[in-house]
Amino acid sequence: MLPEQTETITRAIFNIVKEHGPLTVAETWKRIKEVGLGGLTG
Template sequence: MFGTAIRYLAKKGKPEMKPIELKTPPEHTQTITRVLFDIVKEHGPLTIAQTWDHVKEVGLRGLTSKRHMKIVLRWMRERQKLRLICNHVGPHKQFLYTTWFTKPNSNQVKPVHAPPHSKSP
């Protein structure tokens, strides 16, 4: 028990992350965030991949890559424009972006298919 307490106290906490600073001009940032917010609002809780597919359909020029989109989404989370929810399906987790105004609905979320469990008689 004493060793457990020492190990627990010896652990360092998470380092504080500094706020994200976007390098795009404010006009481009506003356009990008408005389009991303509209996509998430219209299509419900979305994963990163689904959001990227919708952005490619729209043809948003301000985003240079999927990585850039992920940074902007994280920036929007910091400013509480979007929130991140976790959908647990068995041992799998699925992280979804949604607006603050939508309630998480399990019917909207497409779960990751888990293998069926067999029952023993």
């Protein structure tokens, strides 16, 4: 994974938690899937 991709994914997850948190890990994964954030497997 490229550093730019890592930064994009990190920012997206941060924004999800900021907007919807606090979240459990399962809830976070659900939100990630909803926004279509690709490239993550676990």
